[in-house]
Amino acid sequence: EKEKGLIRDSWESLGKNKVPHGIVMFTRLFELDPALLTLFSYSTNCGVAPECLSSPEFLDHVTKVMLVIDAAVSHLDDLHTLEDFLLNLGRKHQAVGVKPQSFAVVGESLLYMLQSSLGPAYTTPLRQAWLNMYSIVVSAMTRGWAK
Numbered sequence: 001e002k003e004k005g006l007i008r009d010s011w012e013s014l015g016k017n018k019v020p021h022g023i024v025m026f027t028r029l030f031e032l033d034p035a036l037l038t039l040f041s042y043s044t045n046c047g048v049a050p051e052c053l054s055s056p057e058f059l060d061h062v063t064k065v066m067l068v069i070d071a072a073v074s075h076l077d078d079l080h081t082l083e084d085f086l087l088n089l090g091r092k093h094q095a096v097g098v099k100p101q102s103f104a105v106v107g108e109s110l111l112y113m114l115q116s117s118l119g120p121a122y123t124t125p126l127r128q129a130w131l132n133m134y135s136i137v138v139s140a141m142t143r144g145w146a147k
């Protein structure tokens with residue numbers, strides 16, 4: 001319960017518009033693993049991440065990612081209700097060539113974003129709380145790769 005409070009409060013403190021935070025997260029992601037950029041069909045004529053991330057399609061994906069995280073935060077008490085949605089979301093990512101292993105670096109990028117946005121409010125218990133929630137989301141999405 002304490003963990004849920006940490007997650008809810010910190011997510012809320014990022015403000016209503018989560019897109020800028022999503023941009024920080026995905027800029028970090030492409031820095032850590034530039035190959036992921038190539039999985040976006042619309043990344044063809046942009047080599048450098050900052051340019052890519054300002055294109056409408058990328059902003060669209062970032063917005064969608066933030067909405068999924070927002071849904072998870074809103075459903076901390078009943079995350080299982082998102083299971084089917086997340087499994088299907090996993091399937092869609094399998095179809096575009098994402099490997100489940102890449103979710104580790106996505107998680108790192110999420111923590112990086114939280115750390116840079118929250119500053120001193122980013123504590124060890126907070127980090128752990130987010131990791132726990134993230135691992136539930138990832139394991140649900142990863143079921144989408146099962147045959």
Ligand code: HEM
Pocket residue numbers: 036037039040041057060061064065066068069089092093096098102103106
């Ligand atoms: C769709 C790539 C991580 C949520 C897509 C698409 C691509 C993609 C290529 C289809 C085109 C588009 O809609 O823009 C990736 C890559 C990721 C990643 C390379 C990192 C390895 C995530 C994460 C989430 C997410 C972590 C949320 C937790 C979504 C959603 C859609 C989507 C909601 C739309 C699915 C639909 O059409 O119903 N992603 N994605 N993605 N992605 Fe991701």
